Amino acid sequence: MKQSKILICSVVLLLCVSGGAYWTSSSNQETRDLVPQFISVDLGDVPPNTLVERSIPIPNASLEDLKVSKLHADCGCVKKSISQQSIPTGDTALLSVSYRSPSVRGPFSHRVNIDYENGKSTIVSVAGSVGAWFDVDTSFLSFGPTMRGNESIQTVTVTIRDAMPLEDRVEELSMKHGRIIDVTLKGQSLIYRLGFSPPDNSEYGECRGELLLGWNDRPGKAIKIPASGKVVPLWSTYPKKAFFGLVPAGEERSMTVIARKRSTDMEHSELQIKHDLSKFIDIELTTPTEKKPVTTIMIQLKAPEHFSGRIVGDITLQDQNETVLVLPLDAYIE
CATH class of the missing domain: 2.60.40.10 (Immunoglobulins)
Structure with missing residues (x-):
């Protein structure tokens, strides 16, 4: 009879220990799952060469405090900071991200990693597109080698998708020996004929600049197309x-x-x-x-x-x- 009581107590103790171990494992699994592993932020369409800033909530819904050990991005062009180094359970920190969009149109994507002392991490993806409100048929104007006294000509078409007053635009080819020959308006498209004409006394070498198109009353709307030409001897x-x-x-x-x-x-x-x-x-x-x-x-x-x-x-x-x-x-x- 005494041996039977000992056996029953052992079984009960074993079940309690097993149950406790199972509860602890479930708790760790819950902690791991409630730490945000990936957050995606869509910046949408942004103008070229524009500083974009966002504050991104980083929630901590786990059962333990999160302590930030490292904050790093995949590009030096992304500036980042976090509002607090320790995020208590149930609290939310703010990740501040600033990024200057490139001058060339097209999509962009960057990542910011938040590493925690417990080995977990949160990856924040920041993506968007530059120049979606307009379209150009070339991303770079290359006039190539040009001799003194000659002129190289390039044509570029800029199509404006937004409702913009095209007659109020401001435009300039800011490149040495460069000029806008003429502009043809066709619907919502501007067809530019551009020239690169080094004079007889110009220095040999490469000239760089850009075609600028914008509006005085809308500073956020600007188009920049890089341009290059080279003055070469005969x-x-x-x-x-x-x-x-x-x-x-x-x-x-x-x-x-x-x-x-x-x-x-x-x-x-x-x-x-x-x-x-x-x-x-x-x-x-x-x-x-x-x-x-x-x-x-x-x-x-x-x-x-x-x-x-x-x-x-x-x-x-x-x-x-x-x-x-x-x-x-x-x-x-x-």
Whole structure:
């Protein structure tokens, strides 16, 4: 009889322990499930190059306090902060997010991670679209290489989806040597003809800017299309630099440079080479024919026997006494 009582007590104790273990497991499962794992925020349509700010509630419906250990985003363009480092059970914190939309239209998406000390985390997805209130047929205006005195032309169509007073617009091609040739209004579409025309005295190199379209009374409505053009000389060379590197004293080195005329006009005047390195180099120039826009520049470098140092200078190609090409030369005599 005594042994039977002991057996019954053991069974009851085992059931109590098992039940307690099961309740604890259910509690942990409930805590894990009630921590928000993913929150999606749709910013909708936003203007380009605009600062967008949102406050996002982060609730804690679990049975334990949440302590924030780390707050990080997938891009430095997203600024973030949280109202409190500890979120008591049943309380709600506010995640503040600010993001400057890009100037180029299209969708965007970024994530902010909130990590907690208990190993859990909340992922906040912030997404939207830029420029949905308008449409353009190109996201970048490339005028390409353009010679002095010439003009490269590009056409772009901008369609406004919102009810906007198109006659009150403000527009500008803010790029060096760039201009708006004309604009044609067709329904809700604006058809721009744009020109890139470097003058005869312009510097060689790349020019960057953008086509700007907006309204004075609506600062949030603005369209920016990046643009680029490059002022290039009439002649191009390969390689672009006569680099000999290290040349032992008393030895000779040679190099062939191919010069090509960019114009479709194949007529050539008498080409001339000028430089200030006569005591170090000899140059032979082949004159192109009328059907081939290519000339060859043969450079023969003679390193002096009793000289050590760097030789730097420019080789100039002239056509009718006008400089059409400058070729840098660089060598080190040892």
